[in-house]
Amino acid sequence: MSNLLAARAQMAISLGFHIIFAEIGIAMPAMMVLAEWRWRKTSDDVWLELAKRWAKGTAILFAIGAVSGTVLSFELGLLWPRFMEFAGPIIGIPFSLEGFAFFTEAIFLGIYLYGWEKVSPRAHLFAGVVVALSGAASAIFVVTVNAWMNTPRGMTLADGRIAAVDPIAGMLNPSTFQQALHMVLAAYAATGLAVAGVHAIMLLRGSTRRFHRAALVASLAIGAPAAVLQPISGDLSARTVAQTQPAKLAALEGQFETEPGAPLRIGGWPDVDARRTRFAIEIPRGLSLLAFHDPGATVQGLAEFDRALWPPVLPVHLGFQIMVALGTLMALVAAWSLAVLLRGDDLLSRRRLLFALAIVTPFGFIATEAGWTVTEVGRQPWVVQGILRTADAVTPMPGVAVPMAGFTILYIGLAAIVVVLIKSLVGETR
Numbered sequence: 001m002s003n004l005l006a007a008r009a010q011m012a013i014s015l016g017f018h019i020i021f022a023e024i025g026i027a028m029p030a031m032m033v034l035a036e037w038r039w040r041k042t043s044d045d046v047w048l049e050l051a052k053r054w055a056k057g058t059a060i061l062f063a064i065g066a067v068s069g070t071v072l073s074f075e076l077g078l079l080w081p082r083f084m085e086f087a088g089p090i091i092g093i094p095f096s097l098e099g100f101a102f103f104t105e106a107i108f109l110g111i112y113l114y115g116w117e118k119v120s121p122r123a124h125l126f127a128g129v130v131v132a133l134s135g136a137a138s139a140i141f142v143v144t145v146n147a148w149m150n151t152p153r154g155m156t157l158a159d160g161r162i163a164a165v166d167p168i169a170g171m172l173n174p175s176t177f178q179q180a181l182h183m184v185l186a187a188y189a190a191t192g193l194a195v196a197g198v199h200a201i202m203l204l205r206g207s208t209r210r211f212h213r214a215a216l217v218a219s220l221a222i223g224a225p226a227a228v229l230q231p232i233s234g235d236l237s238a239r240t241v242a243q244t245q246p247a248k249l250a251a252l253e254g255q256f257e258t259e260p261g262a263p264l265r266i267g268g269w270p271d272v273d274a275r276r277t278r279f280a281i282e283i284p285r286g287l288s289l290l291a292f293h294d295p296g297a298t299v300q301g302l303a304e305f306d307r308a309l310w311p312p313v314l315p316v317h318l319g320f321q322i323m324v325a326l327g328t329l330m331a332l333v334a335a336w337s338l339a340v341l342l343r344g345d346d347l348l349s350r351r352r353l354l355f356a357l358a359i360v361t362p363f364g365f366i367a368t369e370a371g372w373t374v375t376e377v378g379r380q381p382w383v384v385q386g387i388l389r390t391a392d393a394v395t396p397m398p399g400v401a402v403p404m405a406g407f408t409i410l411y412i413g414l415a416a417i418v419v420v421l422i423k424s425l426v427g428e429t430r
Contacts, residue, residue: 004391004398007079009406012243012376020365021065025105025140026184027191028058029132032112033221038124038218039066045208050218052116053425058131059113060421064414066106068358071407079400083383083393089162090155090170091145092347098141105134111207130167131251139187140180146375147175149384151244163265171426174244174415178237179375184370185226185233190364192223193330196337198426200354203347220337227334227364230327235290241378242291246300250377251311252320253287253390255301262287262299267321275303277317311378319373326367333360 001009009136034052039047077084108130115124148154154170196219199212242249249255254270254277255262264287270279285295292299302310333356340350347353381388 002402003396003398004394006400007394008390008406010340010400010407011075011079013096013404013408013411014068014075015372015376016369017415018065018068018072019368021061021068022139022142023187023365024061024191024234025058025065025115025135026132026187027222028061028195029109029128029135030188031192031195031218032058033128033132034126035214036128036216038214040121049211050215055113056071056392057422057425059109060425062106062109062172062420064418066102067414069102069413071410076261078403079395080393081395083388086159086162086388087149087384088395089165090167091148093167094141094144094148094171098138101134101138101141105131105138108134113125136184136187139183143180143183144171144176148173149178149333150375150379151175151240152384152387175237175240178240180231180371182230182233182237182371186364186368188226188328189223189334190368191222191228192219193334193357193364194223194361195219196223197359200357202362202426204354204358206350212347217341220334220341223364224337224341227327227330228338231331234324234327239291239293245379247305247309248302248311248316248374249291250302250305251313251316251325251378253299254313254317254375255287255299256303256391257301258298258304259301260298261285261296264290270317272313305355309381311380316374316378319370320376321369323367323374326363326370330363330367335387349371364411371383 012314035047035051035054039045039051108127111119112124112131115127116187119127148170152170153172153173154166154168155163164306196216199215199219202209203216206336238249241252253262254265256270256275256277261284263282263284265277265280266284268277270277287299288297289295291297302313333353336353336356337347340347340353379385381391382408383393
């Protein structure tokens, strides 16, 4: 295995592991605060039990996320020293702000966990709100860096180095708002519907505890609106990709030739040698309409670009199809759930809805991994779009496969610990 492949594999494993805990770290505190707020409004102890159990789950998952996030920060310098040297002047501020948000989250999570009897009710609820907001802010600052890698702005170049830096312009690059919105909504949708799915399963198994009914309602209150709104943010992101990264758009749609009125492809298998996408259902002019809001707009195909600058077409196309398919199913189930809740119907009388929620339980996290594949693999061969190639940013240190194997074992161990702890936590609620 080459150093480049080992470094990319290690980064992919680390990001793929960490992103799940980052999403949970955004959404779980919001659900925890909602449950405590309901308890203070109604004095119903079922909400207090829910708030304390979700706080315990948040603490466990925050700890795992902190470990995997720390590993990632080491890996950036260890595996990609050229990238850090090149981009450091402009990504330093958002990474510093992310660190500030992370420490704020950790401090106030401690107050929340151990302050039930030690601070005023208002201060305790405020601590939970700070945890929720700082978790979201932390994610937004990290996504800002990734958005800059996709659409770099805010600097001038001289002899291949960044000569003048405008960090605010760099942070407010053309992809920042769309990517941050898409990521935050994904976190609320994935975590909210996953938690709803777990409690739907408990109710389908015959549990009659009010605890599960309350948990189902609270998790849907966070996850369902986000899942319904997510296709809109996806449309914003796709239009930005069309305007700023046309090769990535061509890869994710399996569009090989430049074409006015390009069709939208559902499914399909890109045949790179034959330069066509086989077995896809094609909606005439659909891609031009969605990407440019003009059914006759011309979409650049991969043939417009040097073959050496093509992203890996197959994983990008399949990742995009999986993300869209699962996101669409989640939005439909979420809309169904919201309709039932807004009509005031009893969720327990809707067993088909409970089955649907149980089925989509993992969909959000799978869609997140697929979407992250589209974002990262779709940018290849660039680590900073159009400026710095991934192959030029990798460490010259030999034997990268060795730490890759070590970190992979670490993640497997952490995953096993999480499964055991969460299974124990859920088991206590039967």
